[in-house]
Amino acid sequence: MFIEIDFNSEEAIYVQLRNQIIVAIATSQLKEGESLPSVRNMADDIGVNMHTVNKAYSSLRQDGFVKVDRRRGAVVAVDIDKMHTINKMRCMMKPLIASGIVKGVSREEAKKLIDDIYDGMEL
């Protein structure tokens, strides 16, 4: 698996794992219907505890990125709730944009940033 955990990061391990899996889905490295490694295998791979992986998987299930099949484990299965997602994005982005404005980042520069991130993922 294509996971890299930074153990010196201030960001919780399960959050890092969660985010990297979401990015993997966004970039089609993980496709709809594919299974994630079992919590035990993933834990061994990246050198963390089983429960830390389980926490990440549960969070992904909670937010509609995977579903759990007794037979195949955690399977990529996206619930489309665009409205809710956009509201969440707005909430998270507001303080980011605010600090950008204060620090002199223009609207165009912010949009350029969006383009950069989309370009890095959609192709």
Place this chain on the structure above:
Amino acid sequence: MFIEIDFNSEEAIYVQLRNQIIVAIATSQLKEGESLPSVRNMADDIGVNMHTVNKAYSSLRQDGFVKVDRRRGAVVAVDIDKMHTINKMRCMMKPLIASGIVKGVSREEAKKLIDDIYDGMEL
């Protein structure tokens, strides 16, 4: 002061306070050179401990939003470090955009969101 703390939020109080002050600077409710309420006054106003406010102020100083003057307390004084700010924004936005992509949020919708947030602040 125009601060509203949500005590039921999962977000730390000092982070809420910090973010709301940044938004206040972005919207010119707080202008360069203005003093923030003293840590004790602010703490009384919003009903939290002095140290919680101090933590927010220290964080704002650390990130170049205010400077501390022995005479006037915490004063709005912005260090422009656009490069650093954009890198931070990129870092924080990447997983947000990724979940947006997975949930079907288009590039245009993301930019529309940026416009909405800018419109809500710059005027």
Place this chain on the structure above:
DNA sequence: TAACTGTTATATTAATGATATAACAGTTAG
């Protein structure tokens, strides 16, 4: 049956958020 899935239950350790009380060193108005 044996090996595998996610899940649950406990327990412990370390770190963090928030609180509280207290003091210190500058600053400033009366």
Place this chain on the structure above:
DNA sequence: CTAACTGTTATATCATTAATATAACAGTTA
């Protein structure tokens, strides 16, 4: 000069969370 105010620092306590560990349970499957 005194009194009241600044941010800051030092402790201490309590609750929550992140991460670990060991163990077991209920389905699934070769």
